[in-house]
Amino acid sequence: xxxxxxxxxxxxxxxxxxxxxxxxxxxxxxxxxxxxxxxxxxxxxxxxxxxxxxxxxxxxxxxxxxxxxxxxxxxxxxxxxxxxxxxxxxxxxxxxxxxxxxxxxxxxxxxxxxxxxxxxxxx
Amino acid sequence: xxxxxxxxxxxxxxxxxxxxxxxxxxxxxxxxxxxxxxxxxxxxxxxxxxxxxxxxxxxxxxxxxxxxxxxxxxxxxxxxxxxxxxxxxxxxxxxxxxxxxxxxxxxxxxxxxxxxxxxxxxxxxxxxxxxxxxxxxxxxxxxxxxxxxxxxxxxxxxxxxxxxxxxxxxxxxxxxxxxxxxxxxxxxxxxxxxxxxxxxxxxxxxxxxxxxxxxxxxxxxxxxxxxxxxxxxxxxxxxxxxxxxxxxxxxxxxxxxxxxxxxxxxxxxxxxxxxxxxxxxxxxxxxxxxxxxxxxxxxxxxxxxxxxxxxxxxxxxxxxxxxxxxxxxxxxxxxxxxxxxxxxxxxxxxxxxxxxxxxxxxxxxxxxxxxxxxxxxxxxxxxxxxxxxxxxxxxxxxxxxxxxxxxxxxxxxxxxxxxxxxxxxxxxxxxxxxxxxxxxxxxxxxxxxxxxxxxxxxxxxxxxxxxxxxxxxxxxxx
Numbered sequence: 001x002x003x004x005x006x007x008x009x010x011x012x013x014x015x016x017x018x019x020x021x022x023x024x025x026x027x028x029x030x031x032x033x034x035x036x037x038x039x040x041x042x043x044x045x046x047x048x049x050x051x052x053x054x055x056x057x058x059x060x061x062x063x064x065x066x067x068x069x070x071x072x073x074x075x076x077x078x079x080x081x082x083x084x085x086x087x088x089x090x091x092x093x094x095x096x097x098x099x100x101x102x103x104x105x106x107x108x109x110x111x112x113x114x115x116x117x118x119x120x121x122x123x
Numbered sequence: 124x125x126x127x128x129x130x131x132x133x134x135x136x137x138x139x140x141x142x143x144x145x146x147x148x149x150x151x152x153x154x155x156x157x158x159x160x161x162x163x164x165x166x167x168x169x170x171x172x173x174x175x176x177x178x179x180x181x182x183x184x185x186x187x188x189x190x191x192x193x194x195x196x197x198x199x200x201x202x203x204x205x206x207x208x209x210x211x212x213x214x215x216x217x218x219x220x221x222x223x224x225x226x227x228x229x230x231x232x233x234x235x236x237x238x239x240x241x242x243x244x245x246x247x248x249x250x251x252x253x254x255x256x257x258x259x260x261x262x263x264x265x266x267x268x269x270x271x272x273x274x275x276x277x278x279x280x281x282x283x284x285x286x287x288x289x290x291x292x293x294x295x296x297x298x299x300x301x302x303x304x305x306x307x308x309x310x311x312x313x314x315x316x317x318x319x320x321x322x323x324x325x326x327x328x329x330x331x332x333x334x335x336x337x338x339x340x341x342x343x344x345x346x347x348x349x350x351x352x353x354x355x356x357x358x359x360x361x362x363x364x365x366x367x368x369x370x371x372x373x374x375x376x377x378x379x380x381x382x383x384x385x386x387x388x389x390x391x392x393x394x395x396x397x398x399x400x401x402x403x404x405x406x407x408x409x410x411x412x413x414x415x416x417x418x419x420x421x422x423x424x425x426x427x428x429x430x431x432x433x434x435x436x437x438x439x440x441x442x443x444x445x446x447x448x449x450x451x452x453x454x455x456x457x458x459x460x461x462x463x464x465x466x467x468x469x470x471x472x473x474x475x476x477x478x479x480x481x482x483x484x485x486x487x488x489x490x491x492x493x494x495x496x497x498x499x500x501x502x503x504x505x506x507x508x509x510x511x512x513x514x515x516x517x518x519x520x521x522x523x524x525x526x527x528x529x530x531x532x533x534x535x536x537x538x539x540x541x542x543x544x545x546x547x548x549x550x551x552x553x554x555x556x557x558x559x560x561x562x563x564x565x566x567x568x569x570x571x572x573x574x575x576x577x578x579x580x581x582x583x584x585x586x587x588x589x590x591x592x593x594x595x596x597x598x599x600x601x
Contacts, residue, residue, distance in 0.1 A: 017567035087407025
């Protein structure tokens with residue numbers, strides 16, 4: 001488990017400090033290199049622009065009542081796979097990203113790691 | 124009846140014996156007697172009555188006494204109606220009346236009769252009007268049915284149009300609005316071409332046209348909830364239902380419809396959807412927060428008992444803030460309310476002389492309340508256990524003010540503990556570097572709430588400032 005995500009750069013976007021901390025612990029434990037966490041859209045976008053390489057991303061759908069859609073759009077443009085984390089139902093996800101996997105909060109450790117592995121190596 | 128007329132003692136009247144009657148009178152009576160409609164001849168200056176059998180049926184108790192009687196004597200109750208008419212007929216005019224009301228006392232009591240009748244002059248040899256022929260059809264039954272129908276229609280209309288209902292009539296192809304009565308929509312008195320195109324907002328036009336097509340093709344009920352432009356220019360929602368009126372061949376003649384204004388219900392449903400989504404979000408988030416608190420508490424607890432006490436206290440703070448949030452629709456959450464709820468939970472209301480809270484009532488952003496409350500809880504718990512409220516003489520002053528900068532409206536709070544004794548501070552989660560309280564204030568508040576925080580513990584004082592956005596444009600719309 002420790003090395004499952006070894007060397008992988010994962011962007012984390014989450015507006016709640018404690019949820020972000022927890023997700024960092026999970027990803028860290030799996031060996032991933034965390035980019036972020038970012039709590040706001042602008043932060044996330046500059047992290048994407050500054051990063052040499054991104055392998056995957058986890059995006060909280062709602063950042064202080066602002067939608068994460070611009071971040072999702074940019075990642076899609078760059079070809080970086082991502083998933084959403086949300087407390088909302090499917091309708092809260094923008095239609096053009098309706099096919100993107102969605103993890104319901106609170107996110108389970110195993111589910112998070114499994115989803116990132118799936119994104120990195122889609123069958 | 125003919126026999127009775129002939130046998131009547133006419134000699135005793137001003138007409139004299141029938142064999143001496145003028146030709147005009149004789150031939151009129153001959154024409155009248157076998158006639159199927161009620162007819163009466165009024166002859167001479169006394170207007171002596173001669174009538175047929177159908178007329179005698181109308182007379183009830185006034186027959187047979189009325190035969191040969193002057194009409195004024197027979198029908199005094201309607202003389203005021205008839206006299207002016209007789210005058211016009213004697214002047215040569217034919218007078219026709221549709222559904223005239225005649226209150227007749229035919230059997231003692233006066234009852235209302237509606238009659239359609241024509242009064243025509245009978246001309247004698249000299250070319251002068253000598254009498255009047257009256258032909259009568261009783262229309263009482265029809266008039267009463269119509270009156271009842273009209274009353275029933277009015278009741279129906281009142282019922283249909285009550286409560287902001289709109290009624291309308293559309294052409295068979297829905298191209299022309301024939302008539303529309305409403306209190307909210309623009310009233311249509313004259314037919315309007317392309318009403319749908321003029322009054323249905325563009326975003327609903329396809330949906331409405333599709334529903335119209337289905338209804339026309341199937342000749343069945345049109346039923347749709349859609350948006351519409353109201354007379355005042357605003358756009359609202361109606362639930363519209365129309366039925367096709369079919370002719371004998373089953374072709375649609377027109378559509379008759381009723382539209383209910385459901386704008387309020389629609390707004391409430393939209394609002395409810397927002398609230399449900401927010402509740403979903405809050406619940407999911409809360410579970411995450413509880414999990415994170417349990418993890419944090421576990422890491423900082425040495426025994427299960429320590430964990431239980433700290434965890435339950437934090438859950439208590441979380442539950443108090445949920446109470447405030449659930450009431451926030453009616454009662455906006457202010458910094459004062461949040462602070463009092465935390466201090467009271469620790470028995471702060473039992474030491475009013477040692478605690479000062481002062482500042483304007485400021486509304487907090489809903490999204491900030493939970494984390495802020497947890498931070499205040501950690502500060503308060505720490506003050507009670509290890510800080511200024513742990514000994515007998517320390518004091519706590521919490522003051523706040525508002526200001527505006529380039530980030531918007533902000534709230535700046537100062538938590539000041541005076542005369543504290545630093546004895547067991549190393550156990551405190553706030554003062555201990557890396558403790559849960561310290562992490563909340565120094566890292567979580569800046570990260571989650573864009574807060575600026577400072578924490579300064581001195582020998583006998585503690586000053587903590589928290590500066591965060593207050594109510595502003597990020598508030599969910601409501």
